Amino acid sequence: xxxxxxxxxxxxxxxxxxHAQITLTASSWVPPTHTLAVTQIKWCDDVAKATAGRVKCAxxxxxxxxxxxxxxxxxxxxxxxxxxxxxxxxxxxxxxxVAELPFLGDSAESVSVAYQRIHDRHFARFNELKGxxxxxxxxxxxxxxxxxxxxxxxxxxxxxxxxxxxxxxVNEIGxxxxxxxxxxxxxxAYELLSTGVMDGAFFPAETIASLKLDKVVKYATLFxxxxxxxxxxxxxxxxxxxxxxxxxxxxxxxxxxxxxxxLFGRGWDEADKRGKDAMNAAKVQSAVASKxxxxxxxxxxxxVDDKWFADAKAKGLANPQKVLEELRAEISK
Numbered sequence: 001x002x003x004x005x006x007x008x009x010x011x012x013x014x015x016x017x018x019h020a021q022i023t024l025t026a027s028s029w030v031p032p033t034h035t036l037a038v039t040q041i042k043w044c045d046d047v048a049k050a051t052a053g054r055v056k057c058a059x060x061x062x063x064x065x066x067x068x069x070x071x072x073x074x075x076x077x078x079x080x081x082x083x084x085x086x087x088x089x090x091x092x093x094x095x096x097x098v099a100e101l102p103f104l105g106d107s108a109e110s111v112s113v114a115y116q117r118i119h120d121r122h123f124a125r126f127n128e129l130k131g132x133x134x135x136x137x138x139x140x141x142x143x144x145x146x147x148x149x150x151x152x153x154x155x156x157x158x159x160x161x162x163x164x165x166x167x168x169x170v171n172e173i174g175x176x177x178x179x180x181x182x183x184x185x186x187x188x189a190y191e192l193l194s195t196g197v198m199d200g201a202f203f204p205a206e207t208i209a210s211l212k213l214d215k216v217v218k219y220a221t222l223f224x225x226x227x228x229x230x231x232x233x234x235x236x237x238x239x240x241x242x243x244x245x246x247x248x249x250x251x252x253x254x255x256x257x258x259x260x261x262x263l264f265g266r267g268w269d270e271a272d273k274r275g276k277d278a279m280n281a282a283k284v285q286s287a288v289a290s291k292x293x294x295x296x297x298x299x300x301x302x303x304v305d306d307k308w309f310a311d312a313k314a315k316g317l318a319n320p321q322k323v324l325e326e327l328r329a330e331i332s333k
Contacts, residue, residue: 022055023056024056026081027074029067030187035268040083043263050251051252077237080236083234084233085166088185095123098118098320100228102297102301105142106226107265109265113262118327122317135236136258138234144203146217151287158177163181165184165202166183173304181202190211193217204272209274214282217279234264
């Protein structure tokens with residue numbers, strides 16, 4: 001009788017643990033209509049559905065930290081999940097920069113999935129985001145140059161203008177091109193441009209609509225394959241992850257990695273289309289960079305690739321050149 005009671009009690013405890021409800025507090029530093037916030041909500045909805053409501057999200061009305069402190073705030077438990085930008089804290093993260101190098105591809109979805117594969121294959125073991133469960137890594141769409149002053153037809157046209165950049169590789173690219181660049185979060189761009197503190201920004205097209213830059217930007221220079229990308233990491237507090245049952249961890253894992261990277265990348269491609277529509281409606285003077293300008297940029301930014309090779313090798317990556325070749329091959333698939 002006593003043994004049956006213990007067995008029954010253990011069954012209740014195990015069953016209760018397996019079906020324990022977990023509510024993830026989700027923080028976002030972009031407006032709720034931004035593709036990052038919308039996709040984070042979509043992922044949460046997919047998780048809630050797949051776990052029959054055992055794991056769901058509570059979306060916070062305000063971010064728990066400024067954008068550059070996102071990873072630390074999730075690590076410290078101020079919220080359970082969020083999307084952060086490694087480049088917002090320059091010099092701290094190295095491996096993510098490979099997905100930010102020039103002229104990788106025209107689709108955020110394809111670059112994001114390829115980057116996720118390279119991350120899993122080569123970078124995950126270095127655990128740069130220590131203390132965090134990495135749900136997915138991804139990038140935004142092709143990075144271009146926008147400004148309020150005049151068309152950019154040559155590198156000389158960049159001179160004398162002040163540009164907002166997001167940090168990481170794009171900062172190095174800006175300096176290599178001789179541009180005057182300052183690292184600031186995307187959310188500050190409208191104020192910087194509208195007040196004249198900055199003359200332009202390096203951004204993907206989606207920001208023209210999502211950050212209302214169509215009201216201030218006058219000129220766009222679009223680079224086939226992207227002048228740069230920005231890399232992101234969608235992360236969860238590690239202790240929170242450990243509280244989730246093994247059954248639900250397995251379910252969430254199937255919705256993470258490539259699945260989540262594709263979700264964020266596809267969302268960004270759709271947002272870029274909306275940004276281009278907003279640009280057209282606002283009559284922003286838009287031009288595709290000439291072959292001469294692209295060639296000049298490639299010549300100047302070769303040293304950016306070289307710097308990443310050296311930095312990645314210094315952190316223990318055996319053959320960074322081969323990793324970049326693998327990334328380009330994955331994108332081309």
